[in-house]
Amino acid sequence: MKPKARKRLIRFLLLIPASLLLLIIVASTILYYQQQRLVKLAIKELNKQLPGELVIGGSNISAIENFPYVSIRVKRPEHRLTVEG
Numbered sequence: 001m002k003p004k005a006r007k008r009l010i011r012f013l014l015l016i017p018a019s020l021l022l023l024i025i026v027a028s029t030i031l032y033y034q035q036q037r038l039v040k041l042a043i044k045e046l047n048k049q050l051p052g053e054l055v056i057g058g059s060n061i062s063a064i065e066n067f068p069y070v071s072i073r074v075k076r077p078e079h080r081l082t083v084e085g
Contacts (some may be wrong), residue, residue, distance in 0.1 A: 028063055031070060035061045039072060052081040 001009075031038075039059045046054050057076030065071050 031061055031063055035059065035072070039074070050079065052079055054079050069070070 036059075038061075039056070043054055055078045056074040057078075058085065059075060060073045062071045064074065
């Protein structure tokens with residue numbers, strides 16, 4: 001194999017993992033900055049389905065813990081039932 005062809009092959013083979021790593025970094029950054037919006041959206045949908053109101057004290061997002069799924073851990077969840085009458 002000529003040195004020029006070998007150099008191209010190495011560049012191509014390094015481009016694939018570098019692109020994948022960049023994609024993972026960008027996706028993690030977007031998840032981190034959109035965490036509050038995603039949690040609020042999930043709580044809003046749950047409150048539509050549950051009687052009462054679901055309130056949380058905070059949240060952490062993890063893309064690695066249950067890979068390939070994204071996990072959102074809620075802190076101090078409370079379910080407040082509403083009494084009608």
